[in-house]
Amino acid sequence: MAKSAVYVNSDIESSDDEVITSKSMSYQPPAGFSLHKPKKGASSDFDISNTSENEVWLIRVPEGITNEDLSSIKLKTMPPTSGKSSHKTVTLGTLKKKDTSTTKYALQTITRDSGFAQEVFSLCPLFPTKAEPGHVIQASSGLNAVTHHLALVVEPTTPAIEPLAEEILSRPYQPRDQPEGLKMRFQFAGSQTQVPGTKLSGSGKQFAARWAETLEKRRKQEEEEKEARLREEQEQEEAEAEENDTAEEKAEEEKEEVAEEVDESQLEEQEQEKHSKKRKNEDAETEEVDAKEEKKHKKEKKEKKEKKHKKDKKESE
Known part of the structure; x- marks a missing residue:
């Protein structure tokens, strides 16, 4: 079988090409790398073995x-190494x-x-x-x-x-906000189980006692929060009732003020009507007097004219 020749370029050694013979070699090393020729009979420059001091x-x-x-x-x-593998x-x-x-x-x-x-x-x-x-x-x-x-x-x-558990137990209990109109039905396993403290001993019994105290604190806290909510609702209802009463009183006062304004406006209109009627009557009386005076004046003027005509007629005769 003929041997194939492979040319390897080395930027470190020199620019000359180095011929490497092999039965079948298609590998091309990257730039900057060259083929190392170890010494005969040595695995590497450093002969490291189990008996070596290094x-x-x-x-x-x-x-x-x-x-x-x-x-x-x-x-x-x-630690000394053994033949068996250890985890x-x-x-x-x-x-x-x-x-x-x-x-x-x-x-x-x-x-x-x-x-x-x-x-x-x-x-x-x-x-x-x-x-x-x-x-x-x-x-x-x-x-x-x-x-x-x-x-x-x-x-x-x-x-x-242990300190982490103490810190967790000391946290205030935050009850879950239940949506209005819904009722929780799911209860995970153990949520309703009481802590059997009498069957425990040592640190377990102490933990059970602390857990029981924590549950009692949470129960009292829930009761206090419930009472606080009831007081708040009662105060809110009282405030709303007081506000409604105030609104009703205010509405009544506004009605009375409106009624008074209506009465005053009606009285003013009546006074204006009376004054207008009185003025009309006075005007009518004045017109009647003027008409009488004018009629009287016309009558006197006519009489004077007739007297003058009679007088002129007598003189002409």
């Missing part, structure tokens, strides 16, 4: 953790950054059965090479090159359960 620790750290932070961790002695996680040390006041970190071991950070087992470390300073090579031994897998995780800040 160890490789693979630590997964969160964002924001520096090498200076890691150097400040005081580690405990690493138990061991904390080797803790870290608290200076710029934070609440966040604490714990350096914990990772095993195949620990249940977290399993992605570290798929990583293969890169080591510096002696032949080419500034370059790194992939460890050919894979997982066997890593002695311990560790992870720096944030410690939980959940408060203790």
Whole structure:
């Protein structure tokens, strides 16, 4: 079978092309990478084995953790490794950054059965090479090159359960607002069950006693709220009744004022009518007197005219 030739360009070594022969090779390495030629009989430049004095620790750290932070961790002695796999996680040390006041970190071991950070087992470390300073090579031994897998995780800040329970029990009971016209029928399991405090002992009995006190407080609170609502409704009804009485009194006063205004306007109209009638009567009397005077004046004038005519007639005779 003929061997195929593959040309690999390297920007690090030189601009010359390097010929690599292989039975069947279609892979082209990315720019900046070159083929590493290991020494004969050696897996890598670093011969790491179970009997070696050097160890490789693979630590997964969160964002924001520096090498200076890691150097400040005081580690405990690493527990001895056994042939059997264990899911138990061991904390080797803790870290608290200076710029934070609440966040604490714990350096914990990772095993195949620990249940977290399993992605570290798929990583293969890169080591510096002696032949080419500034370059790194992939460890050919894979997982066997890593002695311990560790992870720096944030410690939980959940408060203790007992103080939290005390705080929850001390909260005031907030009854559910029932919509008007509806009745609740669903009751979840245990909602109507009394706490059997007599059958408990120790901390359970104390908790039952505190729970009974809490229920009693809630019952009293419900009664007080019910009384307060009744008082509020009664005060509201009294206020509405008083407001209605005030409105009725005001309406009566307005009616009386309107009646008085009507009476005054009627009296004024009557006075005006009387004055108008009186004036008409006076005008009629004045006209009658004037007519009599005019009639009398006409009669006198006629008599004078007749007397003058008679006188003129006598003189003419």
